[in-house]
Amino acid sequence: MHKPILIIGACGQIGTELTIELRNKYGSDKVIASDIREGSEALMKSGPFELLDATNYAAIEDVVMHYEIDEVYLMAAMLSATAEKFPMRAWNLNMNSLFNVLNLAKDRKISKVFWPSSIAVFGPNTPKENTPQNTIMEPSTVYGISKQSGERWCEYYFKKYGVDVRSVRYPGLISWKTMPGGGTTDYAVEIYHKALEKGAYECFLAENTKLPMMYMDDAIRATINLMDSPAEHIKVRSSYNLGSMSFTPKEIAKSIQKHLPGFQISYAPDFRQEIADSWPSSIDDREAREQWGWEPKFDLDQTTAEMLKNLRK
Ligand code: AKB
Numbered sequence: 001m002h003k004p005i006l007i008i009g010a011c012g013q014i015g016t017e018l019t020i021e022l023r024n025k026y027g028s029d030k031v032i033a034s035d036i037r038e039g040s041e042a043l044m045k046s047g048p049f050e051l052l053d054a055t056n057y058a059a060i061e062d063v064v065m066h067y068e069i070d071e072v073y074l075m076a077a078m079l080s081a082t083a084e085k086f087p088m089r090a091w092n093l094n095m096n097s098l099f100n101v102l103n104l105a106k107d108r109k110i111s112k113v114f115w116p117s118s119i120a121v122f123g124p125n126t127p128k129e130n131t132p133q134n135t136i137m138e139p140s141t142v143y144g145i146s147k148q149s150g151e152r153w154c155e156y157y158f159k160k161y162g163v164d165v166r167s168v169r170y171p172g173l174i175s176w177k178t179m180p181g182g183g184t185t186d187y188a189v190e191i192y193h194k195a196l197e198k199g200a201y202e203c204f205l206a207e208n209t210k211l212p213m214m215y216m217d218d219a220i221r222a223t224i225n226l227m228d229s230p231a232e233h234i235k236v237r238s239s240y241n242l243g244s245m246s247f248t249p250k251e252i253a254k255s256i257q258k259h260l261p262g263f264q265i266s267y268a269p270d271f272r273q274e275i276a277d278s279w280p281s282s283i284d285d286r287e288a289r290e291q292w293g294w295e296p297k298f299d300l301d302q303t304t305a306e307m308l309k310n311l312r313k
Helices: 013-026 041-045 057-067 080-085 087-106 142-161 187-197 216-228 249-257 272-277 286-292 300-312
Strands: 005-008 031-035 049-051 071-074 112-114 168-170 172-174 200-203 211-215 245-247 264-267
Touching (some): 013 071, 080 087, 187 249
Parallel strands (some): 031 049, 172 211
């Protein structure tokens, strides 16, 4: 029987699907969802929920003790576009929440931690194509700086205190159940909604901006596989590169036009263009593949088919 799991930030884009998948796998009462606000009806009905502020150590500790939590997935974060507007709030949320969870693990109150990093750890001086696991990073966004610092702290807590912390660098994630919020890759979700609602979409990135992306089912499978892998297989304790597909706004529009021939895309790049331009176009994820068997299943056209089918419902 699996020991209880706590998801912090369970109502966000990743947290919602992760919570439901972990509940299917381990049983509803074994997975405690928590967030600063309530989530979708489907999530709220699927099992126990606690209102919880990820920056409040004492409140997290109370929940951990009450439910005898063994593993924590820390999904609360401020994403790239919003973080540029509120740099200090982003830094405080992204770093303090991580320290809270790492310190609980250091004091042996929990035994395993998942913390998401991002392709945002890379910067304008990083090789753009097939970006290696270890390379120049120098992130130029507040969000990227917080994620890179977080990676350093994760590795430090593993090496110094033996904390079993695991992480992946998520690319842009595409899902139909919960909207993303405040990211630079959000266009790749909005576009499907607008294609069905209006038959047209004005994209905030330029037509040839190629970014790494992933369908949510693949991201959830990667996350759970990494957490289930034997500790000795996990050689990277900062965060793993995780690749799947890469495409531009023009290419996703073409994929949508195969289902909706009249769909129109136009382009009005805003401040998010500079963020996107600083990120890789594609990712070398050899280490994740070799060490814990990562393999993506969804390409762009399969993602489009799934998105349109489910959003139509
Ligand atoms: C964002 O766009 O900020 C996120 C990310 C790539 O981490 N989706």
